[in-house]
Amino acid sequence: MTATDVTSAVHDIARQAKVAARVLATATRGTKDAALKALATALEVATDPIVAANVVDLDRERAAGMSESTLDRLALTPQRIVAIADALREVAALPDPVGEVLRGSTLPNGLRLQQVRVPMGVVGMIYEARPNVTVDAAALGLKSGNAVILRGGSAAAETNRVIVAVLREALAEQGLPADAVQSIDDYGREGAVALMGARGLVDLLIPRGGAGLIQTVVREAKVPVIETGVGNCHVYVDAAANLDWAERIVLNAKVQRPSVCNAAETLLVHEAVAAEFLPRVLNALNAEHVTIHGDATVAAGRPAGTAFEAAVDDDWAKEYHGLELAVKVVSSLDEAINHIRTWTSGHTEAIVTDNLQASERFVAELDSACVMVNASTRFTDGGEFGLGAEIGISTQKLHARGPMGLAELTTSKWIVHGKGQIRG
Amino acid sequence: MTATDVTSAVHDIARQAKVAARVLATATRGTKDAALKALATALEVATDPIVAANVVDLDRERAAGMSESTLDRLALTPQRIVAIADALREVAALPDPVGEVLRGSTLPNGLRLQQVRVPMGVVGMIYEARPNVTVDAAALGLKSGNAVILRGGSAAAETNRVIVAVLREALAEQGLPADAVQSIDDYGREGAVALMGARGLVDLLIPRGGAGLIQTVVREAKVPVIETGVGNCHVYVDAAANLDWAERIVLNAKVQRPSVCNAAETLLVHEAVAAEFLPRVLNALNAEHVTIHGDATVAAGRPAGTAFEAAVDDDWAKEYHGLELAVKVVSSLDEAINHIRTWTSGHTEAIVTDNLQASERFVAELDSACVMVNASTRFTDGGEFGLGAEIGISTQKLHARGPMGLAELTTSKWIVHGKGQIRG
Numbered sequence: 001m002t003a004t005d006v007t008s009a010v011h012d013i014a015r016q017a018k019v020a021a022r023v024l025a026t027a028t029r030g031t032k033d034a035a036l037k038a039l040a041t042a043l044e045v046a047t048d049p050i051v052a053a054n055v056v057d058l059d060r061e062r063a064a065g066m067s068e069s070t071l072d073r074l075a076l077t078p079q080r081i082v083a084i085a086d087a088l089r090e091v092a093a094l095p096d097p098v099g100e101v102l103r104g105s106t107l108p109n110g111l112r113l114q115q116v117r118v119p120m121g122v123v124g125m126i127y128e129a130r131p132n133v134t135v136d137a138a139a140l141g142l143k144s145g146n147a148v149i150l151r152g153g154s155a156a157a158e159t160n161r162v163i164v165a166v167l168r169e170a171l172a173e174q175g176l177p178a179d180a181v182q183s184i185d186d187y188g189r190e191g192a193v194a195l196m197g198a199r200g201l202v203d204l205l206i207p208r209g210g211a212g213l214i215q216t217v218v219r220e221a222k223v224p225v226i227e228t229g230v231g232n233c234h235v236y237v238d239a240a241a242n243l244d245w246a247e248r249i250v251l252n253a254k255v256q257r258p259s260v261c262n263a264a265e266t267l268l269v270h271e272a273v274a275a276e277f278l279p280r281v282l283n284a285l286n287a288e289h290v291t292i293h294g295d296a297t298v299a300a301g302r303p304a305g306t307a308f309e310a311a312v313d314d315d316w317a318k319e320y321h322g323l324e325l326a327v328k329v330v331s332s333l334d335e336a337i338n339h340i341r342t343w344t345s346g347h348t349e350a351i352v353t354d355n356l357q358a359s360e361r362f363v364a365e366l367d368s369a370c371v372m373v374n375a376s377t378r379f380t381d382g383g384e385f386g387l388g389a390e391i392g393i394s395t396q397k398l399h400a401r402g403p404m405g406l407a408e409l410t411t412s413k414w415i416v417h418g419k420g421q422i423r424g
Numbered sequence: 425m426t427a428t429d430v431t432s433a434v435h436d437i438a439r440q441a442k443v444a445a446r447v448l449a450t451a452t453r454g455t456k457d458a459a460l461k462a463l464a465t466a467l468e469v470a471t472d473p474i475v476a477a478n479v480v481d482l483d484r485e486r487a488a489g490m491s492e493s494t495l496d497r498l499a500l501t502p503q504r505i506v507a508i509a510d511a512l513r514e515v516a517a518l519p520d521p522v523g524e525v526l527r528g529s530t531l532p533n534g535l536r537l538q539q540v541r542v543p544m545g546v547v548g549m550i551y552e553a554r555p556n557v558t559v560d561a562a563a564l565g566l567k568s569g570n571a572v573i574l575r576g577g578s579a580a581a582e583t584n585r586v587i588v589a590v591l592r593e594a595l596a597e598q599g600l601p602a603d604a605v606q607s608i609d610d611y612g613r614e615g616a617v618a619l620m621g622a623r624g625l626v627d628l629l630i631p632r633g634g635a636g637l638i639q640t641v642v643r644e645a646k647v648p649v650i651e652t653g654v655g656n657c658h659v660y661v662d663a664a665a666n667l668d669w670a671e672r673i674v675l676n677a678k679v680q681r682p683s684v685c686n687a688a689e690t691l692l693v694h695e696a697v698a699a700e701f702l703p704r705v706l707n708a709l710n711a712e713h714v715t716i717h718g719d720a721t722v723a724a725g726r727p728a729g730t731a732f733e734a735a736v737d738d739d740w741a742k743e744y745h746g747l748e749l750a751v752k753v754v755s756s757l758d759e760a761i762n763h764i765r766t767w768t769s770g771h772t773e774a775i776v777t778d779n780l781q782a783s784e785r786f787v788a789e790l791d792s793a794c795v796m797v798n799a800s801t802r803f804t805d806g807g808e809f810g811l812g813a814e815i816g817i818s819t820q821k822l823h824a825r826g827p828m829g830l831a832e833l834t835t836s837k838w839i840v841h842g843k844g845q846i847r848g
Contacts, residue, residue, distance in 0.1 A: 026788050105810060111799055113809060120821055121791065199642075203821050218623075219646065224822040245844030252846035352844075363839050364450050367545065375535055375842030384847070385537060385838070386529060397544050397627050397835035398648040399823035411821035414809070415787050418799030420669030420776075422676035423808070 006187045010194035013182050014201035017122040017147040020177035024145045025119050027176065029096040032143055035174040036092035039142075040085035042170035043135065046162065047081050053158040054131070061129075061155050069259060074129045074156055084135050087389060091139045094388040097406045098145045112417040117410045119145030121203040124195050125391075126217055128153040128209035134160050138167050138181045140391050144409040147180045149202070151192050153209075157185055196221040204409075208392050211319065226400055226408075228392035231261030231347035232319050233377040236336045236362065237281075238353035239272035245374055246352040247281050252376040253350065255288045259321050261393060262348055262380040266316060266326040268336045271297070274329045279303050282327075290323045297329040316343040333358050337365050344368055346395045348380040369395055369402040430611045434618035437606050438625035441546040441571035444601035448569045449543050451600065453520040456567055459598040460516035463566075464509035466594035467559065470586065471505050477582040478555070485553075485579050493683060498553045498580055508559050511813060515563045518812040521830045522569045536841040541834045543569030545627040548619050549815075550641055552633035553579040558587050562605045564815050566595075568833040571604045573626070575616050577633070581609055620645040628833075632816050635743065650824055650832075652816035655685030655771035656743050657801040660760045660786065661705075662777035663696035669798055670776040671705050676800040677774065679712045683745050685817060686772055686804040690740060690750040692760045695721070698753045703727050706751075714747045721753040740767040757782050761789050768792055770819045772804040793819055793826040 001009070024032075043050070054076040062071060076084075100117040107113055123146045125137045134152055141148035152160040160183060168178040184191040195202060196217060205225045207217035218227050235253055237246040253264035269277055278301045282292060291307040292298065293315040302308055315326040316339070330336045340349055350372035351362040359373045370380045380403060382390025387405030394400040400408040425433070448456075467474070478500040486495060500508075524541040531537055547570045549561045558576055565572035576584040584607060592602040608615040619626060620641060629649045631641035642651050659677050661670040677688035693701055702725045706716060715731040716722065717739040726732055739750040740763070754760045764773055774796035775786040783797045794804040804827060806814025811829030818824040824832035 022789070022791075025791070107808070107810060111803060115826075118791075222643065224820060226822075242844065248844060248846050256847055359841075365446070367446075367449070367542075368837070370838040370840065372840045373842065374844055375840050376846045378847035379535060379840060379842075379845070380838070384531070386531060396648060398650075401835050402539075402838045411825050413792070414794040414804070414826045416794065416796045416799050416803060417783075418797065418803075420666065420672060420798055421803070422672050422800045423680055423802035 001187075003190050006190040007194040007197070010184050010187055010191050011198055011201060013149060013184060014122060014195070014198045016179040017149050017182060018201060020179035021119065021121045021145075021147040023177050024142065024147060024180055025098075025121075027145065031174075031176070032096065032145070033092040035171060035176050036088050036139060036142060038174050039139065039167055039170045040088035042166050043081055043088070043163070044085045046166045047078050050076060050081060050159065050162050050166070051078065053162040056158045057156055066155065070129060074131065074159075076131055076159060080132070084132050088135065088139050091143050091389050094143065094406060096143065097410050102412055109421050110419065111421055114415045115412050116415055117407070118413045120409055120411055122147050122149065122201060123409060124149045124151070124202045124205040124223070126151045126192055126195070126205065126207045126213065128213060129155040131156045131159040131163060133208060134163050135167070136389060137391065140389055140406060140409060142180060144406045146409055148182070149195060150181070150183045150185070151195060152183070152185055154185070160185055193220065196223060199223055206392055226392070226394050226398075226404070227396040228394055228404075229261045230319060230345045230395055231263070231393070232266065232317065232343060232345040233262060233264050233348045233350075234266045234268060234340050234344060235264045235350045235352065235377065236268040236340070237270060237273060237277055238333065238351055238355060238358050239270040240355035240358060241270070241273060241277075241352040242354055242374070243273065243277050243280070246277060247284055249350060249352055249374070249376050250281050251284055251288065253378055254285065254290060254325050255323070256378055258323055261319070262377050264325065264350075264377050265319055266328070266343070268328050268330050268339060270333070270336070271329050271331050274301060278329070282306050285325060288323065290325050292325055292327050294327040295329060298327045319345070333361060337362065340366055347393065348372065348377040350375060350377050369393070425611070427614050430614040431618040431621070434608050434611055434615050435622055435625060437573060437608060438546060438619070438622045440603040441573055441606055442625060444603035445543065445545045445569070445571040447601050448566065448571060448604055449522075449545075451569065455598075455600070456520065456569070457516040459595060459600050460512050460563060460566060462598050463563065463591055463594045464512035466590050467505055467512070467587070468509045470590045471502050474500060474505060474583065474586050474590070475502065477586040480582045481580055490579065494553060498555065498583075500555055500583060504556070508556050512559065512563050515567050515813050518567065518830060520567065521834050526836055533845050534843065535845055538839045539836050540839055541831070542837045544833055544835050546571050546573065546625060547833060548573045548575070548626045548629040548647070550575045550616055550619070550629065550631045550637065552577040552637060555580045555583040555587060557632060558584050559591070560813060561815065562591050564813055564830060564833060566604060568830045570833055572606070573619060574605070574607045574609070575619060576607070576609055578609070584609055617644065620647060623647055630816055650816070650818050650822075650828070651820040652818055652828075653685045654743060654769045654819055655687070655817070656690065656741065656767060656769040657686060657688045657772045657774075658690045658692060658764050658768065659688045659774045659776065659801065660692040660764070661694060661697060661701055662757065662775055662779060662782050663694040664779035664782060665694070665697060665701075665776040666778055666798070667697065667701050667704070670701060671708055673774060673776055673798070673800050674705050675708055675712065677802055678709065678714055678749050679747070680802055682747055685743070686801050688749065688774075688801050689743055690752070690767070692752050692754050692763060694757070694760070695753050695755050698725060702753070706730050709749060712747065714749050716749055716751050718751040719753060722751045743769070757785060761786065764790055771817065772796065772801040774799060774801050793817070
């Protein structure tokens with residue numbers, strides 16, 4: 001296929017999505033929830049073919065040298081398929097965002113004004129090797145009345161092909177358009193480019209994956225995009241910190257699940273508590289096999305046996321996604337705030353302090369999606385925040401910021417009722 | 425200056441704006457309102473130099489052949505400056521959007537969660553020959569805690585230069601950073617390109633002007649953009665319409681101010697009322713010197729003397745911005761809805777009907793920012809909707825849709841307070 005053919009094919013898919021979206025936009029919650037439950041059952045029934053397709057993907061990628069942790073993300077077992085199906089049932093249980101009245105009033109001239117939540121229309125997702133995202137995106141799209149166009153990673157191609165077929169068949173059986181869920185995986189990289197360029201056909205495009213993928217989409221897309229997930233998260237241990245809390249929070253933020261975007265990547269310690277806190281936290285991190293990238297003060301104060309490298313500027317910017325942590329001693333709250341403002345990706349920052357004024361300044365002066373006081377950065381999550389399922393974590397300011405749930409997949413419409421009013 | 429120099433200069437301006445934005449973000453409402461009132465007084469005091477600069481712009485543009493209606497938009501008189509100053513005082517009287525708590529709850533683990541409205545940061549505006557936009561953008565930016573970078577049309581260059589200088593001096597006198605309001609007019613078209621490319625430095629860019637300007641910005645910008653203002657608005661007169669209301673609404677929507685984006689550009693008439701309604705409305709439009717671009721049915725049914733041209737496809741898409749109207753007879757509500765969905769720019773559509781089901785279908789099945797039932801399209805306006813001043817009308821779905829007031833110039837931040845909680 002030529003690039004022109006691919007563009008034309010992908011744009012046809014987007015037009016079909018638009019037609020499907022028109023049906024979904026006026027589907028009742030009852031219809032959508034029944035379909036979500038039917039999708040869950042259909043996936044469980046199709047466990048064998050899904051697992052078989054997944055084995056093909058796993059074998060090919062293992063042979064190609066994919067890391068064990070990435071293989072683990074790609075892998076689907078019968079148990080994981082049950083978990084995915086249960087997640088669909090949980091989406092069915094969430095309130096329907098569509099139709100929510102956001103604002104309303106009667107104007108002085110008698111016009112009745114309402115701002116009502118409505119679906120976006122057509123939502124594109126470009127993501128990597130996690131096939132559960134295929135199902136999440138379809139489910140959240142359906143519940144919020146949107147048609148989705150999926151571009152998964154080639155590593156999960158066989159798995160996604162079977163899953164998408166199962167979902168489409170189940171939708172059709174429920175009397176909903178199968179084109180509510182479509183894949184463009186067959187069109188490769190050029191298909192993704194065509195999707196990014198489908199102005200007027202795609203209402204929102206969400207990239208989900210590593211920084212490289214996200215930056216490519218943000219740079220190349222001509223359709224509206226929400227930037228997600230790059231998390232250079234900081235923990236700042238203040239002069240007035242409860243050091244027990246600080247140690248617990250640093251360990252949790254770094255070690256509990258180091259590969260995710262809300263894990264901590266940099267620890268800042270106020271010099272007033274550095275002598276007491278650093279040896280303690282570094283020993284605890286060392287026991288968890290965390291390598292420290294520290295400044296000169298940290299180098300001087302570190303306990304013997306700490307896995308240590310001298311920090312360079314790049315360390316303050318880096319998302320390690322693993323058992324590494326940049327550590328710096330700061331002389332003041334101001335220095336901590338300035339360091340974070342300079343290097344952060346705007347995802348999540350935490351302060352540990354018992355000083356009210358310090359906590360208030362940290363919250364007010366940092367410009368990140370989430371700011372935690374005396375809590376782990378790991379809490380930045382749609383599920384933890386009570387938003388229900390999550391389509392990603394936005395690090396931009398337009399439209400959505402922080403964890404994105406169903407509401408973030410909607411827009412609004414102004415509805416005005418009159419009795420022949422005209423403007424004077 | 426080379427293009428590289430321009431980029432570097434504009435990005436320096438954006439960095440200065442970012443520093444100013446940090447101050448504005450934590451300024452109290454009292455401080456901001458006092459500054460807005462001081463800006464109003466300063467503009468009134470500077471009436472003579474502003475008018476003198478405006479005369480330079482007007483003379484140059486008149487000599488260059490600018491139309492009288494565009495010259496009128498460009499012109500500032502002492503009376504208009506008073507109106508602009510009063511608009512600043514009205515912005516001071518509006519509630520401060522910053523700090524509004526959008527959502528909040530205590531999670532099962534005791535974490536206290538709040539989603540709070542915060543400023544965007546740095547907002548860029550690219551606009552054409554209306555110098556009042558310079559003041560509006562500065563005022564709405566200041567009130568919502570944002571620094572603004574302005575790129576006005578070259579036609580208003582002298583006027584904008586004086587206005588921006590007055591605003592900056594008054595800000596500094598109020599103890600606020602002058603760099604809260606900056607212009608890049610000196611850097612010409614390359615300056616605008618540099619602004620569009622300032623990723624990480626500009627949080628939001630709003631183009632305001634004709635379709636050409638807006639499409640250029642949407643296509644070229646690498647920073648987040650809100651698409652505004654292109655309005656191919658429709659009025660549909662249903663079979664069950666009150667024809668007195670219909671005539672009044674069509675006339676108002678087309679004639680009251682034909683140059684603006686919420687004016688009607690296409691009239692659809694149900695065939696059941698065409699024989700009665702068409703002659704009536706066409707005579708009334710003819711009396712207002714409106715040229716009709718009609719389909720064959722309209723051609724056959726038009727009264728003698730109607731200024732008429734046969735409609736071509738382009739007419740269904742066009743924003744005339746003048747005394748022209750496309751008119752089509754449709755055989756059903758479905759045909760009306762499909763016509764609008766095919767051709768609309770997604771701004772505002774109106775139905776005139778006494779039939780409840782028709783009104784509900786029209787509202788539910790159209791995908792436009794504003795849908796009116798028995799009211800003129802001209803009501804789509806931030807002032808009319810009670811939002812206070814307006815920075816533009818968004819025709820996109822991401823972030824803001826319809827009239828954009830102060831709230832639309834903000835984003836949100838999640839603030840989480842804990843007592844040492846970690847994730848299990």
